[in-house]
Structures are given as C-alpha cells and as structure tokens.
Amino acid sequence: MSAHVASVRTTCPYCALQCAMVVEHSDGAYRAGAAAGSDGSAGELCMKGFSAGETLAHPERLLAPLVRRDGRLCEATWDEALDHAAEGFRTVAARSGADAVAAFGSGALTNEKAYAFGKFARLALWTANFDYNGRFCMSSAAAAANRAFGVDRGLPFPLTWLREADVLFVAGGNPLETMPPLERYLGAQRATGASIVVDPRATSFARSATLHLQAAPGTDAALAYGLLHVLVAERLVDDAYVALRTRGFADVRRTAQREHRERAERRIGVPAESIRRGARLLAAGKRTIVLTAGASSSIATARMRRAPTSTWRSRSAYRAARGAATGRSRARATAKAAGSTAKIGPVAGVFVRRR
Numbered sequence: 001m002s003a004h005v006a007s008v009r010t011t012c013p014y015c016a017l018q019c020a021m022v023v024e025h026s027d028g029a030y031r032a033g034a035a036a037g038s039d040g041s042a043g044e045l046c047m048k049g050f051s052a053g054e055t056l057a058h059p060e061r062l063l064a065p066l067v068r069r070d071g072r073l074c075e076a077t078w079d080e081a082l083d084h085a086a087e088g089f090r091t092v093a094a095r096s097g098a099d100a101v102a103a104f105g106s107g108a109l110t111n112e113k114a115y116a117f118g119k120f121a122r123l124a125l126w127t128a129n130f131d132y133n134g135r136f137c138m139s140s141a142a143a144a145a146n147r148a149f150g151v152d153r154g155l156p157f158p159l160t161w162l163r164e165a166d167v168l169f170v171a172g173g174n175p176l177e178t179m180p181p182l183e184r185y186l187g188a189q190r191a192t193g194a195s196i197v198v199d200p201r202a203t204s205f206a207r208s209a210t211l212h213l214q215a216a217p218g219t220d221a222a223l224a225y226g227l228l229h230v231l232v233a234e235r236l237v238d239d240a241y242v243a244l245r246t247r248g249f250a251d252v253r254r255t256a257q258r259e260h261r262e263r264a265e266r267r268i269g270v271p272a273e274s275i276r277r278g279a280r281l282l283a284a285g286k287r288t289i290v291l292t293a294g295a296s297s298s299i300a301t302a303r304m305r306r307a308p309t310s311t312w313r314s315r316s317a318y319r320a321a322r323g324a325a326t327g328r329s330r331a332r333a334t335a336k337a338a339g340s341t342a343k344i345g346p347v348a349g350v351f352v353r354r355r
C-alpha cells in the first residue's frame, strides 16, 4: 500500500522572488518541488527552494527550547522556557528600566507575526527599542522610494516586462546567483537589449552586461549623480517629462553638477568615459528599466558549484545535478556562498530621456 502523501501549494520562504512551490509530506519527510502554472517563476525553483523541505525533518532541527543551566544548554518545556525568559525581562526592566530591553524582529516574519511581535514589544515589554534586520537596507530603500516615487518598494510591473526592456540598469544586484529563476527574463533581455550593472564585484552577471560600472563600495550615490551630470550636460533630459512629473529637479541638477565626471571618476573609481557611456546608453533606451536595492537574498544555503546560477523544474533533475557536484566543489561553494549576500530591488524607475 502506498504511503499517504499530503501536499500543500505555497511559496518559497527564502527570497523576495517567492517562487511558487508544492511541499509534500509522506513517511516523515518533506519534499519541496516547483509548482506548475505560476507566472513569475514559471515552474522553476533554484536549489534553495528545492532544499527548503529538508530542514523541516532534519535530525538536528531544534524542536524544544533550550535553557542554559550551569553553563550548558539543556532541553526544557515551553512553560519552563517562557517563565525563564519572562523572569529575565522583568529583572532587567526592574533594574534598568523598560527601555533596557530590546526586541529584534526579522524581515522573514509574516505581516501577522510582525504585527503581534510589535504589540508584544510595545505593550508587554513597554520598550521603545524595537527594530529588525532590514533597518540598514530595506528601511533606507523604502524611505528613498517613498520620497522619489511616493510608494514603497515592490515590483510595479510583471517580470515578463524585463524581457521587453531595451536597456536594463541593475544597481547592487546579482540576480543570477540570488534569484536564478529570473535568468529566463534577464537572458532574453540581454539577447536583444543593452544592460548596465553597477557592482563592486565582477560577478558573472556583471561580466555579462553590456557595461559593468565597477563602483567602489559606498559610492553608488556619487555614481548616480555622475550619470545625471552627463545627462544634463549633454542635454539628454526630457525637460517636459521632468517638469510634469517631478519636483525639486533644480536641486538635484545643482548637486549633479558638482559631481562632474572627473570628480566622480576619482571618487568611485570608474573611468569618466564609462560613466559617459552609461549615461548615453540610458538615454538611448525607449523602454528602460532600473532595478535597485530593496529586496535581499542570501545564498548561504548554496552547496553546489553550479547551483547558484541554476534552476530546475523537477526534483529528480535537481537531485541529479546535486549528486554530480563533488564534495570539494560543494565545500568551496559553501564557503564562498556563506559570505555572499546580494541584493536586487524590485524598484522600477524611469530615467529621464530626450527624444
């Protein structure tokens, strides 16, 4: 008699692409597979998605709380662990005030969990110190997007539009490794259009671009001003468009003028000629898409040499590819991937252009 198989259709929990997946449970094991019929991921998962189910029944998965006793972590009941934590909160708050306790959440929480956690921090702990891991990247990107476009991030167009872009500008992203299913769209775009990648690292994605602007870390704003300076200086700005849809452009233009090409070259380490070429490429596009920071994805679970840039439709294909990787290449990939975090942001901007 065959084992009962329970399955649920869901989304991959690992990165912002949220590929559609089906998780099956039978004989105590969980298996994640690609879900057919999805728009964005088109029935594909990367190796992170395919390995998602393995953590659920992993023998080292933590299933009970651990409380430190005499210097050793010991298994405890939930009641014991919760009493222990509450006593710790009470002791610190009594000694140093409620704000001496901080609560730190995660961008991986669902909206509901984040809401409940916020209530817990403010109403149970009475602390003003409540933060989460996205403060440095997500919050700054959200503030910038709100100021620039009036909305927080989020991809405001279907992924299929990426194929149609005749110029694609990606700043701070390495989607071939962090979101491999995007390759079907990025590859199609590269086949017919131009691409500009801003990245301090010469990733395979950056190397495959029409133009790689290898700006030094922390100089992306200087590079943006350098590009804008060229657009303004060469009269490539669509003044009517800017007048109709933007505010404060005169201020931006003044700042950009201070960042002339040579100065930008000194500050960011990109040749002035490359900055000029980038600006002209941007201005030449009829359908230009700009993707910047906003969603982050780690490839810390990578275990295969070719895995970061690969996707599979079926679990058997994934297994076969995984089995082909040698132990050595897996170790090398793991070490490399563990320290590798890249971002791509679903923020679309419209670069000014003159027709």
Ligand code: SF4
Pocket (backbone or CB within 6 Å): 012, 013, 014, 015, 016, 017, 018, 019, 041, 044, 045, 046, 047, 048, 049, 050, 178, 179, 180, 181
């Ligand atoms: S790209 Fe990979 S990690 Fe991201 S949602 Fe899809 S399967 Fe998951």
